[in-house]
Amino acid sequence: xxxxxxxxxxxxxxxxxxxxxxxxxxxxxxxxxxxxxxxxxxxxxxxxxxxxxxxxxxxxxxxxxxxxxxxxxxxxxxxxxxxxxxxxxxxxxxxxxxxxxxxxxxxxxxxxxxxxxxxxxxxxxxxxxxxxxxxxxxxxxxxxxxxxxxxxxxxxxxxxxxxxxxxxxxxxxxxxxxxxxxxxxxxxxxxxxxxxxxxxxxxxxxxxxxxxxxxxxxxxxxxxxxxxxxxxxxxxxxxxxxxxxxxxxxxxxxxxxxxxxxxxxxxxxxxxxxxxxxxxxxxxxxxxxxxxxxxxxxxxxxxxxxxxxxxxxxxxxxxxxxxxxxxxxxxxxxxxxxxxxxxxxxxxxxxxxxxxxxxxxxxxxxxxxxxxxxxxxxxxxxxxxxxxxxxxxxxxxxxxxxxxxxxxxxxxxxxxxxxxxxxxxxxxxxxxxxxxxxxxxxxxxxxxxxxxxxxxxxxxxxxxxxxxxxxxxxxxxxxxxxxxxxxxxxxxxxxxxxxxxxxxxxxxxxxxxxxxxxxxxxxxxxxxxxxxx
Amino acid sequence: xxxxxxxxxxxxxxxxxxxxxxxxxxxxxxxxxxxxxxxxxxxxxxxxxxxxxxxxxxxxxxxxxxxxxxxxxxxxxxxxxxxxxxxxxxxxxxxxxxxxxxxxxxxxxxxxxxxxxxxxxxxxxxxxxxxxxxxxxxxxxxxxxxxxxxxxxxxxxxxxxxxxxxxxxxxxxxxxxxxxxxxxxxxxxxxxxxxxxxxxxxxxxxxxxxxxxxxxxxxxxxxxxxxxxxxxxxxxxxxxxxxxxxxxxxxxxxxxxxxxxxxxxxxxxxxxxxxxxxxxxxxxxxxxxxxxxxxxxxxxxxxxxxxxxxxxxxxxxxxxxxxxxxxxxxxxxxxxxxxxxxxxxxxxxxxxxxxxx
Numbered sequence: 001x002x003x004x005x006x007x008x009x010x011x012x013x014x015x016x017x018x019x020x021x022x023x024x025x026x027x028x029x030x031x032x033x034x035x036x037x038x039x040x041x042x043x044x045x046x047x048x049x050x051x052x053x054x055x056x057x058x059x060x061x062x063x064x065x066x067x068x069x070x071x072x073x074x075x076x077x078x079x080x081x082x083x084x085x086x087x088x089x090x091x092x093x094x095x096x097x098x099x100x101x102x103x104x105x106x107x108x109x110x111x112x113x114x115x116x117x118x119x120x121x122x123x124x125x126x127x128x129x130x131x132x133x134x135x136x137x138x139x140x141x142x143x144x145x146x147x148x149x150x151x152x153x154x155x156x157x158x159x160x161x162x163x164x165x166x167x168x169x170x171x172x173x174x175x176x177x178x179x180x181x182x183x184x185x186x187x188x189x190x191x192x193x194x195x196x197x198x199x200x201x202x203x204x205x206x207x208x209x210x211x212x213x214x215x216x217x218x219x220x221x222x223x224x225x226x227x228x229x230x231x232x233x234x235x236x237x238x239x240x241x242x243x244x245x246x247x248x249x250x251x252x253x254x255x256x257x258x259x260x261x262x263x264x265x266x267x268x269x270x271x272x273x274x275x276x277x278x279x280x281x282x283x284x285x286x287x288x289x290x291x292x293x294x295x296x297x298x299x300x301x302x303x304x305x306x307x308x309x310x311x312x313x314x315x316x317x318x319x320x321x322x323x324x325x326x327x328x329x330x331x332x333x334x335x336x337x338x339x340x341x342x343x344x345x346x347x348x349x350x351x352x353x354x355x356x357x358x359x360x361x362x363x364x365x366x367x368x369x370x371x372x373x374x375x376x377x378x379x380x381x382x383x384x385x386x387x388x389x390x391x392x393x394x395x396x397x398x399x400x401x402x403x404x405x406x407x408x409x410x411x412x413x414x415x416x417x418x419x420x421x422x423x424x425x426x427x428x429x430x431x432x433x434x435x436x437x438x439x440x441x442x443x444x445x446x447x448x449x450x451x452x453x454x455x456x457x458x459x460x461x462x463x464x465x466x467x468x469x470x471x472x473x474x475x476x477x478x479x480x481x482x483x484x485x486x487x488x489x490x491x492x493x494x495x496x497x498x499x500x501x502x503x504x505x506x507x508x509x510x511x512x513x514x515x516x517x518x519x520x521x522x523x524x525x526x527x528x529x530x531x532x533x
Numbered sequence: 534x535x536x537x538x539x540x541x542x543x544x545x546x547x548x549x550x551x552x553x554x555x556x557x558x559x560x561x562x563x564x565x566x567x568x569x570x571x572x573x574x575x576x577x578x579x580x581x582x583x584x585x586x587x588x589x590x591x592x593x594x595x596x597x598x599x600x601x602x603x604x605x606x607x608x609x610x611x612x613x614x615x616x617x618x619x620x621x622x623x624x625x626x627x628x629x630x631x632x633x634x635x636x637x638x639x640x641x642x643x644x645x646x647x648x649x650x651x652x653x654x655x656x657x658x659x660x661x662x663x664x665x666x667x668x669x670x671x672x673x674x675x676x677x678x679x680x681x682x683x684x685x686x687x688x689x690x691x692x693x694x695x696x697x698x699x700x701x702x703x704x705x706x707x708x709x710x711x712x713x714x715x716x717x718x719x720x721x722x723x724x725x726x727x728x729x730x731x732x733x734x735x736x737x738x739x740x741x742x743x744x745x746x747x748x749x750x751x752x753x754x755x756x757x758x759x760x761x762x763x764x765x766x767x768x769x770x771x772x773x774x775x776x777x778x779x780x781x782x783x784x785x786x787x788x789x790x791x792x793x794x795x796x797x798x799x800x801x802x803x804x805x806x807x808x809x810x811x812x813x814x815x816x817x818x819x820x821x822x823x824x825x826x827x828x829x830x831x832x833x834x835x836x837x838x839x840x841x842x843x844x845x846x847x848x849x850x851x852x853x854x855x856x857x858x859x860x861x862x863x864x865x866x867x868x869x870x871x872x873x874x875x876x877x878x879x880x881x882x883x884x885x886x887x888x889x890x
Contacts, residue, residue: 157590194591217710220687224696226706244711342705400696406591406682414593414682424646427590428600432582492578 002385004228004336004348005392006377007240008370009210011187012039012356013063013152015470015487016521020074024284027483031069032082033293035130038360039070040121041367043133049374050142056374057141059388060134060356061187063148064174065468067131068521071178076128083122086293087115089282093270093294096278103311104296110314111294135179144388146185146210147175150522153467154418156194156406159431162438165200166460166529167467170522172204177524184390185209189469190418191242191353191409198233198404208238208389210353211404214413216241218405228339228348230392231402239404240389245335246352249328250363257324258363261299262316265309266362268297295364321365325372333383349392353409423472429492433463436499441530444502454516455507456527459498461519466491494519587661589676594653594684599626600646601661601674611663611671622663622671631656631678638664652775654683686715688754700726714765717810721757724808732808733757739803741787746779755780763795764804764812 014034019025049056062070069075090111097105126133137143149155150170158164168186175183185208186201193215201209208230216223216231216239223231227241250256257263271279271292280287297309298317304310332350339348359366377386387395410417419427440456447453466488474484494515501507587601611619627638628649639647641661651657657679662672686707691697698706701723708716724732733756737745748756759780762772769788773781788795804810 159588213710213712217707217712217715218683218685218687221689221691221696222687222698222703224691224698224703224706226710228706228709248711339709342702342709344702398695400691400693412593414591416592416596419590419592419598421648424598424600427588428582428586428602429578431588432584432586435584435586489578496579 002336002347002381003333003340003383004350004385006332006336006384006386007349007351007388007392008058008373008386009146009187009240009351009353009389010042010058010060010356010359011063011148011353012060012066013148014066014069014357015468016065016069016151016465016519018069018072018075018518018520020518024078026284026290027480028075028078029082029290031075032079034357034361035070035079035122036083036086036115036118036293037364038357038367039130040118040126041360042356042370043126043130043137044117044121045367045371046137046142046374047133049371050137050140054374054378055142056378057143057386057388057391058374059144059146059185059390061146061148062131062134062178063152063187064150064171065152065521067174067178070130072520080122080128083115083119085282087112087119089270089279089292090115090294092278096274101296107296107312107314108294131178138179144185144390145175145179145183146187147171147183147206148187149189149469150174151464151468152189152470153464154189154192154408154415154469154472155197156192156408156415157419157427158434158467159427160434160438161200162441162530162532163434163463163467164197165203167464168200168204168206169529170464170525172206173524174522184393187353190473191215191407192415192418192469193404193408194406195403198235198237201237202235206237207393208240210351210389211239211241212407212409212413213242213244215239215404215407216402218407219402220405221402223402224400225343225346225348228343228350229346229396230349230389230399231404232399234401234403238389238393238399239402240349240351240392242353242409243350246328246332246350247354249331250354250358257328257369258358258366259299259302260317260320260324261301262313262320263299264295264312264317264364265297265299265306266295266364268295268306268309270294270296317365318368321368322372325369325376328369328373329376329380329384333380336384351389417476418469418472420476423475426472426475426488429488430463430466433466433492433495433499437463437495437527437530438532440499440502441527442532445528445531451507451509451512452502453527455498455502455512457525458512458515458519459495459502460525460527460530461521462491462495462498462515465519465521466495491519585674587659587674587676589657589659589679591679591681592648594681595651597628597649597651597657597659597679597681598646599628599649599659599676601626601641601659601676602645603673607661607663607673610673619663621665621668623665624661625664625670626659626661627664627670629658629660631658651681653681656680685758686719699723713812714761717764717804717812718757718761720808720810721760722754725753725757733760736760736803736807737783739807740800741783741790745783752777752780759784760800764797764800766797769795 014030017025017027017030019028046056046058090108093108094105094112097108122128134143134145138145148171149167151167153163153167155164155167158167167189171186172183182205184206186206187210188197191210191212193209193211198209213227216227219231223229227243230238230240232238248255250258269291271283271290271294273296276287276289279289279292282292283290296312298312300308300310335350336348339350340346359370363369374386377384407413408415408417437460440459444452444456447456468487471484471488474480497508497511498515501512581602583604584602585604587599590598590600592598607624608619611622615622624641625638626641626647627636628651629636630652632655637649641647647659649657649659659676659679660670660672661674662670664670700719704716704719704723707719710716721733721736728735730750730753733753734745734748737756737760745756746752755777759772759776769784773784776784801812804812
């Protein structure tokens with residue numbers, strides 16, 4: 001009998017960044033960088049481990065917005081262009097570093113090799129369809145895929161029950177479209193919980209969701225096993241909560257792995273360092289420098305300024321990833337043993353949810369780390385069993401019933417990241433649109449005019465895109481504030497224009513076609529989900 | 534000037550510094566060229582949606598946000614209804630505590646929103662209307678009720694025997710989650726249970742000779758919460774605002790006896806002497822709150838405990854009072870790992886304060 005269980009949950013999400021109105025667009029790079037650095041390496045690593053008999057088992061939320069982008073023909077074509085461009089730069093770098101910067105040549109070779117492999121994966125192995133690749137891993141039993149809010153809307157701050165329900169039901173329908181089955185679980189956007197959400201989840205056929213630690217720890221009655229066993233809401237939906245110890249080992253300022261001196265430094269990028277004329281063919285048409293993803297320095301030390309960083313040595317970093325993975329698994333086994341004693345013999349479940357994009361993008365060696373973690377877990381499976389929340393529920397029918405505490409995984413544990421003096425201005429607009437959408441959907445529930453139905457569906461898409469928690473988050477963080485605020489305003493304005501068309505007529509078909517072309521998310525959407533029940 | 538930043542990170546893109554920076558170009562792009570590419574922003578959103586609406590949103594256990602709008606200009610409505618008698622009224626927003634009936638009022642700002650400081654675990658309703666000295670409030674808008682979450686471990690235990698842990702055992706479970714303050718509160722509760730509710734009172738008396746009123750179970754729980762708040766150095770004004778009057782007076786007496794600063798080392802020492810509780814509070818971990826809390830494009834600002842604290846709780850079982858050995862808060866075999874993430878390389882750490890025994 002194993003000492004305990006370990007459940008790794010990765011949350012893969014990006015907001016819907018697709019700008020067909022421009023030939024190239026900076027924010028679309030978020031997706032392209034994530035494909036190169038996170039999704040392709042993760043898929044390839046999990047597939048290789050499986051083929052080698054290691055049998056990794058983990059949960060991945062591929063958010064609906066990400067699924068839609070990964071399966072979009074325009075973005076796939078643009079990623080091909082992005083990859084071609086980056087690969088060409090990496091090949092050039094082989095020559096430049098060999099001639100002038102030998103201390104970086106080894107790293108340049110690593111990038112060139114990686115990008116050749118990336119090209120093979122993209123074109124030949126996955127044939128531009130990463131959603132199908134994730135689906136294949138689920139069908140093979142490697143991952144349990146779960147869903148999220150349709151556009152990562154912050155559910156507790158959505159004003160109407162029908163708009164909350166729409167975020168969930170549209171996500172479930174989208175999951176079914178992409179993965180050919182219904183999801184068992186959901187990653188609540190930002191792990192944000194408020195009482196009553198579980199009713200909507202149950203109605204959508206969802207068995208469980210992921211929450212932050214204090215959702216359970218501060219719940220009523222007291223959780224017998226803390227967060228080391230899931231609980232059930234009174235309506236039967238199960239809840240899995242985050243373990244802080246594992247969270248800290250990856251995220252912490254003091255003991256977090258990514259700060260190791262041998263790991264790659266995120267903030268030194270060839271896009272800032274190389275001569276502008278040399279880079280010019282690889283930049284966007286505006287010629288502005290931007291991070292290109294080739295980085296030649298290592299962290300070096302906590303207090304070392306950027307200009308004094310030392311050259312990156314791939315082999316050393318890989319070695320540290322292995323050491324850290326061994327340490328991580330060893331600590332989990334120790335933690336499980338300690339917990340089992342504390343829990344009076346009950347086998348603990350350690351739930352470790354992370355943003356997927358941490359692994360590979362910010363922490364460049366993160367996917368290597370996961371590779372080694374799964375190898376190590378495989379070796380020690382008699383002590384610690386890896387499983388998914390679905391696996392756990394299949395084996396453990398008897399769970400404590402609890403009313404959860406309001407919570408999120410944002411700063412301070414509640415809602416201030418998404419509701420504060422800097423972004424509170426968004427909510428009157430969003431809430432008005434939510435009420436209006438339900439009113440329109442209810443009034444036109446039986447609409448048989450195709451143009452009217454198209455307009456109602458597009459209005460729903462604009463509302464959904466405005467609701468993305470990403471905009472409020474970026475405004476709070478002070479990052480890409482202009483872009484986030486304009487995206488929000490643009491979607492609200494488009495929604496209002498479409499709603500005005502519906503209410504007052506006539507419908508501007510040119511405008512409608514323009515909006516449909518730009519914001520083409522969820523083609524399967526049916527606006528009637530918003531109708532009052 | 535708009536500065537390009539890495540989405541999801543609070544760090545600014547670094548200045549060019551490097552490999553062969555023959556011609557350095559600012560990482561800041563020109564505002565006009567970039568702005569032209571962003572989604573259109575040629576018209577602002579409506580200021581109002583011409584409907585009567587008032588929302589009261591929970592931000593945290595301590596803060597609510599209210600916003601409202603009127604379908605019709607409210608002063609015109611008032612004048613139509615009251616005529617000349619309307620002159621003494623002003624538009625006000627108020628928050629009603631639905632349990633105590635306490636009402637907090639403020640002038641309604643033209644921005645049509647207001648932030649309220651509130652208490653955890655309470656139900657509130659906000660209203661906008663006309664107020665005048667000595668006259669009844671004329672309500673125009675009311676929000677739905679909003680309930681703030683409680684903070685801390687619930688007092689209720691599961692009635693199912695298999696899920697009803699004994700208090701001292703549950704304190705250990707809470708400690709394992711990393712919620713040390715809550716673990717300490719539950720451990721004090723267990724000590725009270727084991728001593729006919731004398732433990733916390735003994736601690737309080739040892740801190741200051743001021744006489745405490747007779748305390749029932751709820752007040753004792755409040756006293757435990759207060760002591761934990763003092764141990765964890767929560768801001769005194771915040772602590773005091775949440776206390777019932779008798780305990781607020783006791784806190785005043787405590788501070789009068791000790792000066793404005795509480796002798797926390799003394800408090801920690803008392804916890805060890807009286808109960809065998811050992812605390813290791815690593816203030817260094819507070820620096821974690823300064824880090825950029827996101828690592829990917831638009832990923833979450835993931836919360837971490839503000840301090841890494843371990844509470845060592847002796848067993849409350851008679852005859853098993855020996856303390857466990859102090860466990861290091863740091864990985865024991867992990868030399869050189871106490872580095873911060875790459876982004877922290879450009880940040881300064883705060884001065885450290887350590888409390889260790």
